[in-house]
Amino acid sequence: MKKLCIVFKQPPHGTAHGREGLDFSLLSASFEQEVSLLFTNEAVLTLLKDQDPESIGAKDYIATLGALPLYDIDTVLVCSESMQELGLSEQELRIGVTLSAPEEIASHLNAVDEVIVF
Template identity: 45%
Template sequence: MKSIAIIFKQAPHGSADGREALDLALMGATYEQQIHLVFIDEGVLQLLQGQQPELIGCKDYVATFKALDLYDVASVSVSQSAMDDFQLHNMPLIYPANVVDDAQIRQLLEQVDEVLVF
């Protein structure tokens, strides 16, 4: 079994990156790959509740994050420093992710077979 880290680095709805990363994660988990999701920089905004992408003409793929438990994703981590940068500590997330520091993210990335950045 291959272990894959998928890094979400872009804000939601500005491009297709977030949707494509999520689709890849779900597909990889379906084929029994060990998938780790990591949210850094503006990517932490992907997990915010209450988004209304239809107001800007986008499809609401963010709600699909709720399905991660059904796909047996190995881990979901959010950068502590990104949470600090955007002052998101009291904001509810759409999926319960582990808030980790940069050293923990680096350690995870050293352990996986593949790293994909979106």
């Protein structure tokens, strides 16, 4: 089974990167690849609770994060430094994640077969 890590770096709204990355993640997992997700930089904002993207004319693709367990996507890493820079706590996030230091992230990326950045 191929191990794939999808890295999200862009903020959740304003571009299609987040939606496309999430769609790609679910599609890859449905083809029995072991998929993990990594949120870093402003992409961490994607995980915040109580967002209303429709109020700015964007689609609510973020609700799809709730489907990750159905696709056996259990590894969701979030850069602890990005969280700190944005002044966020783990309690503000809508799904369970693993806060990871840059060294842990590097180790994870070295352990997968392919890394795709959105």
